[in-house]
Amino acid sequence: MIWFFLLSGIFLGWSLGANDTANIFGTAVGTRMIRFRTAAIVTAIFVVLGAVISGEGATHTLGKLGAVNAIAGSFTVALAAAVTVAWMTKLKLPVSTSQAIVGAIIGWNFFTGSPTDINTLVKIVTTWVICPLLAAAFAFVIYKFTMAVLPRSRVHLLQQDSYNRVGLLLVGAFGAYSLGANNIANVMGVFVPANPFTDLSFSTLFTLSGTQQLFLLGAIAIGVGVFTYSYRVMITVGNDLFKLTPVAALVVVLSESLVLFMFASKGLEQLLASYGLPTIPLVPVSSSQAVIGAIIGIVLAKGGRGINMKVLGKVSSGWITTPVIAAVISFIGLYFAQNVFEQKVVEPINETRIEIQYQNIQIDTLKNSIIDEFDLKEDIKIKNSTKMIP
Amino acid sequence: MAVLFKKIKNLEAQIDNYLDMVVKGGFLFKQGIKYFLEEQTEEFESRLINIDTTESDADNLRRKIERRLYTETLIPESRGDVLGLLEACDKVLNKTAETLHQFSVELPFILPEVKNYYLELTDISVSALEEMVAAVRSYFTDIIHVRDHINKVQLYESESDKIAEKIKRIVFRSNIHLSQKMHMRYFALHIESIADEAEDVCDRLSIAAVKRFI
Structure with a gap:
């Protein structure tokens, strides 16, 4: 039964793999700079790595917004987000998985009477607005710099092409890692409080926590989405939507990846905090909106002619319409799940316990890292003692 | 990765070789015209054979480059432009060979007072090509x-126009048969068109x- 409940998350992961990975390799595959097979393999590997290694940060923020603590509730929330994404895509409306899942969680909060943390909500919505702006700023600066340096580099056009291919592959791998780290929260985040997995130890090598196993499952779903359906989307993105030069494409993907990474990296958060700088909130953001932001940055770097204000309006409207639609679908879905299918969509626990639950997750992660460190020290001790034996 | 960069280096060398051949064609053309005007037939014919070989080698190399650019899906964004440029360069090379052939076949009569202008026109047109x-x-x-x-190139082209006009003015004011005037005009036009093609x-x-x- 647990596996059935996870299906909606897996479906969401599949659709994310099919659609959003095109933002990373779309231009490269569409312009035949990189073969689809290569792009798909790199994406699948790095999405899994990003999700398992760095997926926790953005998930924690979603958990603070609303800790969906019953597996049937998680199923319905993820399904509501997936249905919203599929429906809006069919209607050709701009849609983001991140915004859909946030709406669906708020729907769960309304249905169960759980409080919505307004501070967290404001943080999330502000991030959505900042995300394309930041991507535009990155793209503007990187593009200006590249265009100032490249013509003077005296590198042969054919060599530039090769470097560009290598660059697209490396930046694409970074983009896939960042996408996995940032967007796994959308796919599996709602299942974390009701996580059915327990920690898995691989002898003394490493321990895979329950959350990491959940993220691995979601990441595999994303990988399957990449292999089974993303080719068509990549070709569309590469040939129809964005007619960019390979250099501009590289800048767009790099800017998008940097933004996704910034909003997902715990390491960066800790680094900023250690210098007493304001930290960047770890929030799942839309890769599509980051791409649009980056393209606008390039257009501005070229003089700002030809910006389609309709597109900007559509993107902005998505910040409101997507969560609202998802919240409504989630609310209705939860009503049916509870009253028609007689499923428990919420565990009656108080707010403090929700916080404790997330603190436990963090403690688990900390514990694992301490264990790893301890194991390492033990290994060194053993090695030293064996050296002393004549 | 190393294989990719090795392949690219090889293709770069092929493109350079091709462009060298175009320059060589221009040089042979210049020599050919000079020997024709000096009535050194043997030297002229030898340059004619050389330019034919160069042109044919250049054609083969260009086809190889074009095939590689497509089969190895290189420079997808600039491929069309590069192919267009190589083909346009080929037209200039063909023009030099074709003009030299016409000199060989038609043996035009050239007025002694315009010979230097023909040499100057050839020099300028070949400079445009280079x-x-x-x-x-x-x-x-x-x-x-x-x-x-x-x-x-634009400066050379406009200079070639001026010299060609000078030739035509002298030729059409001289006391020779109209057919000879037309013939000289026709050959001035041919040499001049090398600079036009370069432009x-x-x-x-x-x-x-x-x-x-x-």
């Missing part, structure tokens, strides 16, 4: 200097260079 090749090379490696070369390549090149940075 500068065109420099511009194409620049497109591959040093894009910001493409404009400088293009400007020179056409540069027009195409200036657009291709702009496209690289859109």
Whole structure:
């Protein structure tokens, strides 16, 4: 039964793999700079790595917004987000998985009477607005710099092409890692409080926590989405939507990846905090909106002619319409799940316990890292003692 | 990765070789005209054979380059422009060979007082060709200097127009048969058209260079 409940998350992961990975390799595959097979393999590997290694940060923020603590509730929330994404895509409306899942969680909060943390909500919505702006700023600066340096580099056009291919592959791998780290929260985040997995130890090598196993499952779903359906989307993105030069494409993907990474990296958060700088909130953001932001940055770097204000309006409207639609679908879905299918969509626990639950997750992660460190020290001790034996 | 870069180096060398052949064609053309005007038939015929071989080798090499650019899906965004440029360069080379052939077949009568102008016209047209090749090379490696070369080609082309006009004025004011006048005019036009073709390549090149940075 647990596996059935996870299906909606897996479906969401599949659709994310099919659609959003095109933002990373779309231009490269569409312009035949990189073969689809290569792009798909790199994406699948790095999405899994990003999700398992760095997926926790953005998930924690979603958990603070609303800790969906019953597996049937998680199923319905993820399904509501997936249905919203599929429906809006069919209607050709701009849609983001991140915004859909946030709406669906708020729907769960309304249905169960759980409080919505307004501070967290404001943080999330502000991030959505900042995300394309930041991507535009990155793209503007990187593009200006590249265009100032490249013509003077005296590198042969054919060599530039090769470097560009290598660059697209490396930046694409970074983009896939960042996408996995940032967007796994959308796919599996709602299942974390009701996580059915327990920690898995691989002898003394490493321990895979329950959350990491959940993220691995979601990441595999994303990988399957990449292999089974993303080719068509990549070709569309590469040939129809964005007619960019390979250099501009590289800048767009790099800017998008940097933004996704910034909003997902715990390491960066800790680094900023250690210098007493304001930290960047770890929030799942839309890769599509980051791409649009980056393209606008390039257009501005070229003089700002030809910006389609309709597109900007559509993107902005998505910040409101997507969560609202998802919240409504989630609310209705939860009503049916509870009253028609007689499923428990919420565990009656108080707010403090929700916080404790997330603190436990963090403690688990900390514990694992301490264990790893301890194991390492033990290994060194053993090695030293064996050296002393004549 | 190393294999990819090795392949690229090889293709770069092929493109350079091709452009060298175009320059060689211009040089042979200049020598051929000089020997024709000096009535050194043997030397002239030998340059004619050489230019034919060069032209045919250049054609084969160009086809190889084009095939590789397509089969190895290299420079997808600039491929069309590069192929167009190589083909346009080929037209200039063909023009030199064709003109030299016409001299060989038609043996035009050239007035002694315009011989130097013909030499000057040949020099200027070949200079336009050489500068065109420099511009194409620049497109591959040093894009910001493409404009400088293009400007020179345009200057050479307008200079060739002036010299050709001078030839025609002298020829049509002389006391020779009209057919001979027409013949000389026709050959001045042929030599001049080498600079015109070079300018056409540069027009195409200036657009291709702009496209690289859109």
